[in-house]
Amino acid sequence: MREKVKSLINSQSIRNSFLLMVGTGISQFAPVLFSPLLTRIYSPADFGNLAIFMAFSVIIGMCASGMYEYAIVLPENEKDALNIIKLITILALSISFLIGITIVLLSLFLKLDFFYFLVPFSVFFIACYNVMSYWFNRVRKYKTLNMIKIFQAVILIAASFVFYNNKNGLIYGFLIGGLFCFFVYFFVFYKHFRTINLQEIKILSVTYKKFPILILPSSLMNTVSSYAPVFFMKKFYSTSQLGSFSMSSRVLTAPLSVISTAIGQVYFKNLSDYSNEKNDNLIKKTFLNSTYVLCVLSASIFLPLFFFGEELSIIVFGKAWRQAGQFIEIIALASMVKFIVSPLSTILIVKKELNKLAKWQTVYFCTTMTIFIVGSFYSIKTLLWIYVIHETVLYGIYYYVMRKVVYQK
Secondary structure (H helix, E strand, C coil): CHHHHHHHHHCHHHHHHHHHHHHHHHHHHHHHHCHHHHCCCCCHHHHHHHHHHHHHHHHHHHHHHCCHHHHHHCCCCHHHHHHHHHHHHHHHHHHHHHHHHHHHHHHCCCCCCHHHHHHHHHHHHHHHHHHHHHHHHHCCCHHHHHHHHHHHHHHHHHHHHHCCCCCCHHHHHHHHHHHHHHHHHHHHHHHHHHCCCHHHHHHHHHHCCHHHHHHHHHHHHHHHHHHHHHHHHHHHCCHHHHHHHHHHHHHHHHHHHHHHHHHHHHHHHHHHHHHHCCCHHHHHHHHHHHHHHHHHHHHHHHHHHHHHHHHHHHHHHCHHHHHHHHHHHHHHHHHHHHHHHHHHHHHHHHCCCHHHHHHHHHHHHHHHHHHHHHHCCCCHHHHHHHHHHHHHHHHHHHHHHHHHHHHCC
């Protein structure tokens, strides 16, 4: 056991993952650390509006990029990777523009909150961030990526405090953080846009067409499923309950985004390299080592939240957020399983088993919608327990599919 742990610590993959975790950790935990102050400035309803704004931005942002960002790390030729970035930029600008026109037209017939008009900008900023994330992962500039994430978090938090007297202050903070990413994106890539070969871009769009055709629909369903609690709670439960759920998700998503995503990005890059080398043994070893590390980390993070979530919530956020702590205790079990399985799923992309990925995400979407439609007739705690059981079973099946793909001959 000691030798196994030592080999894991000394591996390049783990060192790179740890490096990413430092930057991602600061960027994701910073908003959580400042939450005790933000919860005393903004109401649960304000956090609920932020959740809705982020849901629309992320979901539409996936469509805007066509999921081509996954292809950035795949080509051996750097010129092809840069052409993929140009393709994403053209798509993102076009979709953002169309969304802006759609919102303006809808406003002629419906009364929309002002923050909906900001969604097109947020969509494009998210696309810029995703491009940079995969590009710097490709060129292994993890320190640069860390600095971008940290500065984005600092700007987001600072802007949230600056606009404290505005009910949309949290949304403005989120948007300004995205604006910072756009400026960095422009600075890094503008010189490459001096020449654009549409024919080369078209060829690459066809070469990697499986991403928008297969990955996008299934990933979109997966993301909509992830945000389903937000939409259903806004419809069937009180604003206070939505705000409490939003805060509990904020706390639980932080470690999931930080450690799990950091390991997942390096894991994806390494698997891509091993796949190009046709080294199945290293693919198997990387899959198992990553599983082991994620299991240990997951248990150490989420089990304490399962047992002491309510007490910790009262201490950190105040008595008004007791309900958020109760939600944390329930959802922690589902987060523990997702923390382990989610970053490993890129093995299906590397192994070109996109049909299996699409099938699972389709099933996940259908079952998630079903449990929320049925569960919304019960109390919110009952609904959340049904949700936890569902997540545990579906992600357990997901891992089984991935393991079977890794060991298939």
